[in-house]
Amino acid sequence: MVDPEAQPQIHPPKTWATGVPAIASSFKQGLEQMGAARTARTFLKLNQDKGFDCPSCAWPDPDPEDRHTAEFCESGAKAVAWEATTRRVDRAFFARHPIAALHAQSEWWLGQQGRLTEPMYKPEGGTHYEPVSWDEANAIITRHLRALPSPDDAAFYTSGRTSNEAAFLYQLMVRAYGTNNLPDCSNMCHESSGHAMSEQIGIGKGAVTLNSLEQAELIVICGQNPGTNAPRMLTHLENAKKNGATIVAVNPLPEAALIRFRNPQNVKGILGTGTAMADDFLQIRLGGDHALFRAIAHLLLQAEDANPGSVVDHDFVQERTTGYAAYKASLATLDWEQTERATGLAREDIESLAERFMASRATVICWAMGLTQHQHAVATIQEVTNVLLLQGNIGKPGAGPCPVRGHSNVQGDRTMGIWEQMPPEFLDKLAKEFAFVPPREHGLDAVGVVRRLREKSLRVFFGMGGNFAMATPDTPVVHAGLAACDLTVHVSTKLNRSHTVTGREALILPALGRTDRDETPRGLQAVSVEDSQSQVHLSAGSLTPPSEHCHSEVRIVADLARQLVPDVGQIPWATFAEDNDAVRDRIADVVKGFDDFNTRVREPGGFLLPHKPRDSREFDTKDGRAQLVVNPVQVLEVPEGRLLLQTIRSHDQFNTTVYGHDDRYRGVHGGRRVVLVNPTDLHRMGLHQGDLVTIVSEYDGTERRAEQFRVIAYPTAPGCAAAYYPETNVLMATDHVAEKSNTPVAKSLVIRLEKA
Structure with missing residues (x-):
């Protein structure tokens, strides 16, 4: 079996996700790995009430009566085809292949050999x-x-x-x-999520159900790419849009699924233009989310002072929270120059998002690894929770924190x-x-x-x-x-x-x-x-x-x-x-x-575990109240000639499992050793599309190197870059971890690019 990875072919990023290509990809994977009959038999059981749960992401299923016959996504189809393959790795295989020879093969090749017997x-x-x-x-x-x-x-x-x-x-x-x-x-x-929320609301789990998500008036999605990492989430975001929700994407990378979604389970998604998703896109600088939500909170409190009772849910804050006075005092003033430097956003864009919070009576904030894998991740997630608590956005329909977990x-x-x-x-x-x-x-x-x-x-x-x-x-x-x-x-x-x-x-x-x-x-x-x-x-x-x-x-x-x-x-x-x-x-x-x-x-459908903040607005904290906490903003300073790197998944992988060498939505085909860099940064560094570089990370006086990467000009946030893991995990330092949660930092690595 030949590993197809070579110099990648680069095309413009997609501006929509799913549709017919996702259907074709799903069945292509199934037919290649399982054959026609096994594919049909297996896919019909996937995520059904009497069938088996998808071994891919942890996104929930609708109630049994609301499930589609094909209650799965392209990522789930790939995961199932990969597991249910008819290929086998037996004793004869191991006799033919020394361990050293296996070690020389790629992650893709190893996974393609078949099931262990x-x-x-x-x-x-x-x-x-x-x-x-x-x-x-x-x-x-x-x-x-x-x-x-x-x-x-x-x-x-x-x-x-x-x-x-x-x-x-x-x-x-x-x-x-x-x-x-x-x-x-x-x-x-998500250790950072669990630690942050446990301190504040007494439980480290999200407080939003599927039905509640679809009732939200405002959904803010931070540091997450649902089109690749939890595609079934898109159907419920589409339902929320139909119910009148506003969606805002906050991310260094534009992601196709949050631009437009073509739902493969309806005619509009297959033959029509689909649904426009994010009403606003805030292209934030890596690590700037804490500063963004501090600014949102400052603007909410400022508006509340100007018009008492119009923004803050005082009944909830007084009866259910601790720390409001100290939190408000910490936000009496805001360093806007620091905020704009930390976020890479213009003040008017932040003010526009704050106005959306003020107008919403039910807000959900979703996040994933883009928030959890920074040194100040716990502080960031606590700031997200602070903003929700100010407006009483927990324990009511259409509101709450929604960490989107990965493994099933x-x-x-x-x-x-x-x-x-x-x-x-x-x-x-x-x-x-x-x-x-x-x-x-x-x-x-x-x-x-x-x-x-x-x-x-x-x-x-x-x-x-x-x-x-x-x-x-x-x-x-x-x-x-x-x-x-x-x-x-x-x-x-x-x-x-x-x-x-x-x-x-x-x-x-x-x-x-x-x-x-x-x-x-x-x-x-x-x-x-x-x-x-x-x-x-x-x-x-x-x-x-x-x-x-x-x-x-x-x-x-x-x-x-x-x-x-x-x-x-x-x-x-x-x-x-x-x-x-x-x-x-x-x-x-x-x-x-x-x-x-x-x-x-x-x-049917199992049962929902109790969750006091979601169910009754009760909190298992030190004083039985939700905690508003103060965490000073940290601005990531980057030396001249350096970038901030985030590690990401391609559309053809699940965590370290590589299904193929294409990232269809980002326009990368036939290769994984690529680094996505803003064109302005490439010009500043004297680099061009297709140049071969070594990525060098710098932490605590030590350099780590990842060699043989192709540069791709890509519309990521200025000063930021992105590359696929696990190939770039070599750049991460063991001791570079999130404060309190000890999660490895993978989303804000200081790097430089050396031309090969």
Whole structure:
């Protein structure tokens, strides 16, 4: 199989998204990977009430009666085709391909080879993976883990695709083993959102349902590209527009989906011009969102002073919040020169947006990685929440904070206990339910693991899904640290880079995917997931598994735990391995909001978890009130000749999974090693379209380099640039993290471009 990446072909960016090309792309992917019959059978089950949940994004589904026959998007179709492929990676494949040869291949090539079919083991000194039984694999893991001086010398990573049931058992096994080293992908994406909102409103989850979103009068979308990252969101934004909503996009890059949407599920979207989306586009400078929302708040308070009772919801503020006086005093004056420098926006554009806030009686603010992956991300999100609180925009229809999460169950994994610092209340319930003493000392998050890898002091790395070797910052450091481990273990459906960066010994354990049928002696099994708006529902695959040796993640964890921690507490691992209902019964006893789990999750569409701010305007904070907080604005200063870089996804990828080499909406075809730069900046630096450059990041006196990138003149914000990850994760520094949340900084890297 030939990797098609070469010098990319560049076309003007699109000014609309989806439509017929998305339909064609979806079925092209399906036919190439699955064939016609399997494609039709699989797509018809995708996101249906009795089918399986999309393994891609966490955007919620409509109520069952409102779902379209094709309740999926192009990104979801790609994810499903990638997982449900008929291609197979078996023992003969590994015999033909040394690990070193696999490491030389691209992310795309590795993912294209097919589904893993049996456990594979690399012995110390080995050059190839070789087949091993499940019992032998578990014995190897147990031998290594029991030999460690401390359980804290191992780390147990979790991908956001892991189901609720598997995540609950995974954290239970790890805590029974004796550590809280439970890093997950949330550490690298919405950790800043969770930290910020937990301090302010007492919960780190969004407070907006689908129905509520469609009732909004104003929707502000910041640092998010729904056309690629959550395309089904566009249908609900279109519905909101039909209901009279105003949409404002705030982003350094113009994104096609927020210009015009051609809904492929109706005639207007296929044959007509579609729906114009954003009424305004504020092309903000990277990292300027905090200054923008401080300015919005200043203007709201200024207008309130001029006309008391016209802007601020004083009843809500007085009865439900703390900190209003101090917050208002901090905004008595505003440094407009600093604000314009930080945001790159003209004052009149900011004032225009503030007027939209004043006119709206119900406002939703959505955001994603464009806000969460900055050094001052927590402060930025708290400023967003401040603005919402001033006008009482929480706990009522059409209003609230709406962080748009990525991985399909990243929110559910956290709910199930995948967190290195779970609160004492959860650990107390776990101890009571299973009669053991969980560790209380906080464990390692993702950056903490990278730091241990940098020190080469981590002995065992266990990955439940994901691609840790490429998802994290400081790529060479991570690779060297993994290679220094005694054992690396990856539970996976397909090959990725992490399988080629091995410890002295290594295991690959093949898992069932969301599309696969899971049948045990207890009958057909289903798993559950929690979407980004706190709806929990079942997911049941129907395809024949790639091999009889592929096990569910639930069984993988339970079978390992039977060997690793057989005598810890009173935990029925053997029952759990065969019966997901038994797992859910115990979740109901431990996790708040999951009472009568097995009954409620079988209701059409599942059930909505409680959320006090959304449901009753109550807040689990230190004083039972929402907190208005003051965070001084930080302006990112960039030396002469430098740019601010943000890492982004292409339209042909999901996180580190690369489906192809095109970014259709941005006009990039046939390549990924490109850097998008404003034409004015290119001229200033003496560079031209197509020049080959090395991207050099500068942090704390250290340079990091990403070579062989093509320059593309692109209408990004002046002074800003963009390039695809994971190729540019090499430019991120381990210690360059968001304050308070410890999320790696990926959206405001100071770089220079060196012509090759």
